[in-house]
Amino acid sequence: MPLFHRQLIVALLFACLSLAAQAQPLRIVSEAWPPYIHDDNGVLRGLDYEAAHTVLQRLGVEVEWQLLPWRRCLMAMEQGQADGILDIFHTPEREASMLFPHEPLSQVELVLFYAKANPHPFHSLKDLHGLKIGVSAGYWYSDRAFRESELFTRESAPSHAANFGKLVRKRVDLVINDRRGGHFVLAQTGLDKHVRQHPRVISRDQMYLGLRRDAGFEELARRFANELLRFKREPAYAALQARYQNPAHARPAARPADKTANH
Incomplete structure (x- = not known):
């Protein structure tokens, strides 16, 4: 043929x-x-x-x-x-x-959120040593240094709202989320008065x-x-x-x- x-x-x-x-x-x-x-x-x-x-x-x-x-x-x-x-x-x-x-x-900007009652300074990855970071199950984080770092532990939650709930209850030290998405979830759950965002962007995607x-x-x-x-x-x-x-x-x-x- x-x-x-x-x-x-x-x-x-x-x-x-x-x-x-x-x-x-x-x-x-x-x-x-x-x-x-x-x-x-x-x-x-x-x-x-x-x-x-x-x-x-x-x-x-x-x-x-x-x-x-x-x-x-x-x-x-x-x-x-x-x-x-x-x-x-x-x-x-x-x-x-x-x-x-x-x-x-x-386009999203992934940043770290912290509880006002339990702040953690963050300027570089070494500041995360020994901390527990709330992550989203199954999510892929494009910043390789953050994704593969062994300085901190990761704990997932069933939803974005659950992650922020764990943050204010001190079950995790920080939460990584999209800047805009994180603030919308905080406003929806009424936690926006208790949580703040670090200005440094971990990654953009x-x-x-x-x-x-x-x-x-x-x-x-x-x-x-x-x-x-x-x-x-x-x-x-x-x-x-x-x-x-x-x-x-x-x-x-x-x-x-x-x-x-x-x-």
């Missing part, structure tokens, strides 16, 4: 797989993490959720959303129980099993919509990235960002969201 014919058959096969994969609703999982995605009395909201929801709606893609603990999100992707995962970091290790659209949803590599979503990843970039240039996206700039303004005035939060 000529090479051209073989290439054409392969291309058609991938196209058929992609169409078959998209015949059913796209199953996307994520962990509740305001202001990026969270359940507000049965309605999903959040900066990245609403951006992704808008883009996928424009692309004509039907979606089933589900909020799960982060490790269960990763497991759902590994076992083929989910087609996509919202707000995941792009790492070389994950490229083997996931597609990452070239346009990120958000970008969050993406990850798609299963073995499900024929290459074309969807490309179209999603292009439409997301187009949406980011519109006034509607600027308004969306402004709405989630401050914890006090987290709740939208209008309904841009989807009542499909499943726990």
Whole structure:
């Protein structure tokens, strides 16, 4: 068989797989993490959720959303129980099993939070010697020195809110979280008066919509990235960002969201 014919058959096969994969609703999982995605009395909201929801709606893609603990999100992707995962970091290790659209949803700054009643000075990693740091189970931290350091111990919690609860009860000495996300969680839980943030940024990273590599979503990843970039240039996206700039303004005035939060 000529090479051209073989290439054409392969291309058609991938196209058929992609169409078959998209015949059913796209199953996307994520962990509740305001202001990026969270359940507000049965309605999903959040900066990245609403951006992704808008883009996928424009692309004509039907979606089933589900909020799960982060490790269960990763497991759902590994076992083929989910087609996509919202707000995941792009790492070389994950490229083997996931597609990452070239346009990120958000950028995060990971910082350390401390309890006002139990402050710990922090200027460099050596200041963390002997301390217990609250981390998020299954999260990947891009700063290699922090990720691999043996100066301190790590203790995970089932949720971001649980991590901050342990912080004020002195069960951990510090908590690492995204600067913006951490302040939103603190405001939601009423702990913002008891917790402060160290100014030094541990690492900066970008969050993406990850798609299963073995499900024929290459074309969807490309179209999603292009439409997301187009949406980011519109006034509607600027308004969306402004709405989630401050914890006090987290709740939208209008309904841009989807009542499909499943726990």
